[in-house]
Amino acid sequence: MQTNFTLAQLADPEISVANEILRKCVHCGFCTATCPTYVLLGDELDSPRGRIYLIKDMLENDRPAGEQEVRHIDRCLSCLSCMTTCPSGVHYMHLVDHARTHIERTYTRAPLDRWMRALLANLIPYPNRFRLALAGAWFARPFAPLAGNLFGGRLRAMLELAPKAIPPRSSMDRPGVYPAQGERRGRVALLLGCAQRVLEPEINDATIRLLTRHGVEVVVPPSAGCCGSLTHHMGREDEAQASVTANVDAWWAETAEGGGEGLDAVVINASGCGTTVKDYGFMLREDAGYADKAAAISAMTRDVTEYLAELDLPAGAPSDLTVAYHSACSMQHGQKIKTLPAELLTRAGFAVKGVPEGHLCCGSAGTYNMMQPQIAGTLRDRKVANIESTRPDVIATGNIGCMTQIGGGTAIPVVHTVQLLDWATGGPVPPALREKAV
Numbered sequence: 001m002q003t004n005f006t007l008a009q010l011a012d013p014e015i016s017v018a019n020e021i022l023r024k025c026v027h028c029g030f031c032t033a034t035c036p037t038y039v040l041l042g043d044e045l046d047s048p049r050g051r052i053y054l055i056k057d058m059l060e061n062d063r064p065a066g067e068q069e070v071r072h073i074d075r076c077l078s079c080l081s082c083m084t085t086c087p088s089g090v091h092y093m094h095l096v097d098h099a100r101t102h103i104e105r106t107y108t109r110a111p112l113d114r115w116m117r118a119l120l121a122n123l124i125p126y127p128n129r130f131r132l133a134l135a136g137a138w139f140a141r142p143f144a145p146l147a148g149n150l151f152g153g154r155l156r157a158m159l160e161l162a163p164k165a166i167p168p169r170s171s172m173d174r175p176g177v178y179p180a181q182g183e184r185r186g187r188v189a190l191l192l193g194c195a196q197r198v199l200e201p202e203i204n205d206a207t208i209r210l211l212t213r214h215g216v217e218v219v220v221p222p223s224a225g226c227c228g229s230l231t232h233h234m235g236r237e238d239e240a241q242a243s244v245t246a247n248v249d250a251w252w253a254e255t256a257e258g259g260g261e262g263l264d265a266v267v268i269n270a271s272g273c274g275t276t277v278k279d280y281g282f283m284l285r286e287d288a289g290y291a292d293k294a295a296a297i298s299a300m301t302r303d304v305t306e307y308l309a310e311l312d313l314p315a316g317a318p319s320d321l322t323v324a325y326h327s328a329c330s331m332q333h334g335q336k337i338k339t340l341p342a343e344l345l346t347r348a349g350f351a352v353k354g355v356p357e358g359h360l361c362c363g364s365a366g367t368y369n370m371m372q373p374q375i376a377g378t379l380r381d382r383k384v385a386n387i388e389s390t391r392p393d394v395i396a397t398g399n400i401g402c403m404t405q406i407g408g409g410t411a412i413p414v415v416h417t418v419q420l421l422d423w424a425t426g427g428p429v430p431p432a433l434r435e436k437a438v
Contacts, residue, residue, distance in 0.1 A: 001023055001024075001027065001052075001056070003019050003022050003056065005019050005059075005060060009059075009060075013285075014098055014101075015059060017098070018059055018094075018098050021090055021091050021092070021094060022055075022095070024088045024089055024090045024091075025049070025052055025090045028087065028088070029047075030085045031049055031081075031085050032048070033085065034081040034082060034359055034360070035081060035082055036077060036079060036081070036363075036379055037075050037076065037077065037375065038050075039360065040375060043072075046075055048086075048092055050072065051072055051076060051096065051099075052090075052092070052095065054069045054072060054073070055069070055095060055098075058099070058102065059102065064106035064107060065099075065102060065106050069103065070107055070109075073096065073099055073100065073103065074371070075375065076096055077329070077361050077365040077368055078096060078233055078365060078366075079329035079361040079365060080093055080275075080329060080334050081329060081333050081359050084333045084336075084359070093279075097232065097233065100235035101235045101237045102235070103235055104236060104237070112151060116151070116371070117367075120230070120367050120370065120371075121231050121234060121236055121239060124194060124226075125194045125225070125226035125228075125231065125243065126194065127194050127195075130194065130195060130198050131169075134162055134163065134166050134198065134199075135166060137159055138162060138163075138166060140159055140162075141159050141160070141162050141164070144156050152373070153374060154370055154371065157369060157376070157377075158370050160408065161369065161404060161405075161408060163199060166198070167201055167202070170201035170204065170205050172204060173197055173201055175221060175224075177217065177218070178208050178211075178217065178218040178220075179217055180211075180212050180217045181213050181215065182215055184215055184216070184217055185214070185215035185216055185311070186215065186217070186264040187216070187217040187219065187261060187262060187263055187264055188211065188216055188217070188263060189218075189219050189220070189221060189251050189254055189265075189267065190208065190218050190219070190220055190266075190267050190269075191267070191268050191269075191270075191277070192204050192224070193226070193227070193269075193270050193273055193400075194225065194226040195400060195401075196269075196400040199403075200403065200416070202419065203269055203270075203418060203419065204269065206416070206422040206423075206427060206430070207267070207269045207422075209422055210308070210418060210422040211267070211307075214311050214313065214425075215311075216264075216311070218267075219254055221250035221253065222250075223246055223249065223250040224247050224250035224251065225243060225246060226243045227243065227244075227276045227277050228241070228242075228247070228276060229272055229275070229276035232276060232283075233367075234367070240283075241283070241284075244283055245284070245287075247277070247280075247297075248280060248290055248293050251263065251266050251297050252293045252296075252297065255296070264300070266302070267304050267307050268301060268302070268304065269303075269304040269398070269418055270398075270400050270401075271328045271331035271334065271399040272330040272334075272366065272399050272400075272401055274301065274302075274303045274330065274331075274334075275334030275335055277298065277301045278335065280294040280295075280297055280298045281294045281299070282298075303331065303335060303337055304398075304418050305337065305340050305341045305398065305418075309340055309344065313344070313347070313348070313425060315347050315348070315349070316348035316349035316350075316424035316425060317349050317424075319351070321394055322351045322353060322390075322392045322393045323345055323351065323352050323353070323392060323393070323395070323420065324354075324355055324387050324390045324392035324395050324396070324412075325342045325345060325353070325396050325417070326355055326362065326383070326395055326396070326397040327342075327355075327358055327398075328362075328397055328398055328399035329365070330399060331398050331399065332358075333359075341396075341398055341417045342354070344421060345396060345417065345420060345421070348420065348425070349424055350420060350424070354390075355390060356390075357382070357383075357386050358386075360382070360383065361383075362380055362405050362406055363375065363376035363378070363379030363383070364376070364380075364399075364402050366401060380408065380409045381409060383405075383406060383409075384410045387406070387412070388412065393413075394413045394414075394415060394420075394433060395410070396415055396417045396420055397414065397416065398416065398417045398418075400416075403415075413430075413432035414432065415430045415432050415433065
């Protein structure tokens with residue numbers, strides 16, 4: 001794609017990167033076949049190619065975002081399926097994230113939209129606040145149908161996504177060091193996350209049990225918090241950068257170079273968070289005080305399944321459970337981890353089935369299912385129908401957002417991959433499967 005940025009514009013590092021990305025696009029349209037919003041809506045502007053044209057025009061002309069750009073970029077799930085399909089290597093993720101920052105800085109949203117976005121940004125990344133908000137939503141949840149299409153259906157979506165019961169806080173939900181059992185084979189930092197530790201604290205518990213049982217010491221630094229992806233994908237870059245630098249500081253202090261005992265990896269068990277943490281090096285590339293440290297942290301970051309594969313877990317006894325493995329978009333498209341989780345589950349003894357149209361998003365996408373509930377609901381129903389066609393006993397995935405989204409549309413239990421691996425190697429039965437296991 002030909003671009004016409006001025007030399008003055010290209011002096012801006014962000015514009016320089018956008019220019020490089022835009023020039024790689026050859027208008028081939030392969031991305032349209034795998035873009036969920038284009039598949040559903042059939043609008044060229046709701047495809048990656050269409051959005052790229054909008055972003056190019058907006059940035060080249062150095063103008064504020066308009067209603068058209070905002071509408072179609074807001075509809076993008078950031079599922080990154082287009083990046084898997086693109087034969088030219090267009091880094092759409094960095095381009096659309098830049099566009100969202102530009103929108104946040106130059107476009108004035110309607111008051112209700114601003115309020116809802118600010119509410120989500122100031123609740124979800126903070127576990128204590130989020131827990132209190134869910135307690136309030138629990139009381140209001142029975143009245144969700146009465147909300148109808150009020151506020152574009154967003155209020156109803158928020159209430160329906162609230163859990164029917166809020167799990168108690170885990171005893172492991174705290175900073176500290178969890179020692180390896182037996183001889184120490186490794187030492188890792190674990191990101192506890194924000195929403196996950198409230199909605200499904202058993203995921204972190206299972207991760208810690210599984211790692212320590214296989215000789216890995218797990219450290220949770222006190223100052224590590226939200227990965228920053230939620231605010232980053234909203235274009236709220238100052239808030240995102242604050243989260244990113246706090247985590248880099250926390251994990252760097254545990255490395256040998258930072259004066260700590262050393263780390264083999266930073267382990268992430270929510271694939272959406274993992275995609276962002278692996279991008280810290282890019283996000284802080286222009287920050288002289290953090291660029292090298294952020295690049296080192298990104299290089300040592302592993303999805304929990306990547307790290308478990310390095311441990312060579314023992315094979316499990318055959319199970320009579322059939323598992324449908326849903327590969328989160330952030331896992332298969334963002335981190336390019338395509339077959340490893342299913343291979344680990346198979347080795348653990350489970351009968352694993354793939355999901356038809358597995359490349360298409362379930363509609364969760366961070367806050368997307370609350371901000372774009374109609375599209376998200378259609379995608380969820382399509383995903384659930386595809387999963388249920390495999391007739392599984394349980395659904396496994398590696399992202400809490402997918403678990404919540406898919407779980408809202410099916411009676412089949414949904415668990416995290418690491419919960420099944422923990423169970424298969426000596427841990428307890430996942431709570432969602434206890435009735436089935438009895």
